Amino acid sequence: MSAAASSSSSLFQPSPFHLAPRKPHKCSHRLKLTPIRSSSAAAAGNDSPAPPAPTKHRRPADQNIRQEAHLLHTSSTTPNHHFSAKYVPFNASPSCTESYSLDEIVYRSQSGGLLDVAHDFDALRRFDGAYWRSLFDSRIGHTTWPYGSGVWSKKEWVLPQIDPDDIVSAFEGNSNLFWAERFGKQFLGMNDLWVKHCGISHTGSFKDLGMTVLVSQVNRLRRLGKPLVGVGCASTGDTSAALSAYCASAGIPSIVFLPSNKISIAQLVQPIANGAFVLSIDTDFDGCMRLIREVTAELPIYLANSLNSLRLEGQKTAAIEILQQFDWEVPDWVIVPGGNLGNIYAFYKGFHMCKELGLVDRIPRLVCAQAANANPLYLHYKSGWTEFKPMKANTTFASAIQIGDPVSIDRAVYALKKSDGIVEEATEEELMDAMAQADSTGMFTCPHTGVALTALIKLRSSGVIGPTDRTVVVSTAHGLKFTQSKIEYHSKCIPDMACRFANPPVQVKADFGSVMDVLKKYLSKSS
Ligand SMILES: Cc1ncc(COP(=O)(O)O)c(C=O)c1O
């Protein structure tokens, strides 16, 4: 049975760990949060040149934060129309005049190529890097709608023209940049290693960053009267979870195409619980992707995969956030696991915008990491970027990146070339070992993060990444979505895998002597 298939089917069988469920805690305290808003025009969405000096106040009791933002937005004397964005063909020549309003429903250029969201850089450049740094910094840690979100705190660079009223947000982003002190020291001899935990998020993956943008725009389109009956995606489990949650929160129907028996139970249950229309299709992700593209070309269902460049506008904010978390100092390396290959470009775009607009003076080198069982980008890179060949992806524990025909291949190649980037791969054993090693130092990572960590281990051992290089590994999903793979690893029941870092529980008889014997043996080994 495949790793991913067994993840789903064996979940309800008795656990090898024999752990009793815990009693829930009774919670007697509730935190009361007093929303704070900045009185400055900048924080209200205007184009004020001066960064805000926040003033604390209490909004009227009968007003919620969305209404408060609405009042600020409509009463402002300087409408937020200075900044704008539109679709253009991806990597088009400067003489190309083809463009589309973001209010059009379009996913491809006239020639069938990818699109990109182009911002009006002349308008953004009217403010210097110090202004933008200070504006973005001023919005962190507040509940002001919609800037409490790590994505919408960069609204002017994301969807500048959307009305805050149309935004569908779970205050996503602002994820932990974790100093991996022990992992870096113990396994790599590194002192400046960081893990950007994008999976510690509303639906447990970085997809929330893009989905808030896409679903907000759909909300706007429906309000403008566009005949959209729903939003659809093909998914390996994370895009579908994010789409269904954001749609449910806005009351918009969502339709998800999932490859049967190829995603974890935790991922499968997310769209089911959020009320999506779930189609389990007897094919792989690439097959689902082809089908959703055909369906969205026929029916008024909006396409939510990252082929739709709106998604990447949200995802790029993770890069801006990393710079912000380092006080606008640029790391040397950023390592991202790649599947459909939208995210690696999103990271490039976020870093590139910060450089172009004067917030930083360079960009980091990017590494894209793939599972060896689904490695079309890696093979393309190794061939010296000669002809790209889609492949049939094989089963991998990193099931969310089991993709053989990535829609954003051109974007990924562009990002890697522009950032002096590298592509690495990880075998099943390497990625599972790396995940277990990271977990043993206090993280709880997903197999995709294991792929990125393997890339780091390889580049460190070949000396490409130095011991003091500031390096960020992007963790893309929460480990709790992939517990079955951890159970199999720690139970040492994966065929042809040594599971070198397995830590299985010890079965002990319920008497003092037996427990003492086991503990003494353990303590003598560890001292
Ligand atoms: C957990 C996880 N990590 C990494 C990726 C890869 O992202 P991308 O498809 O943008 O390359 C995905 C989805 O593909 C994912 O769900």
Ligand SMILES: N[C@@H](CCOP(=O)(O)O)C(=O)O
């Ligand atoms: N891992 C993804 C695959 C689809 O990627 P997308 O970014 O194009 O939506 C998923 O979780 O479905």
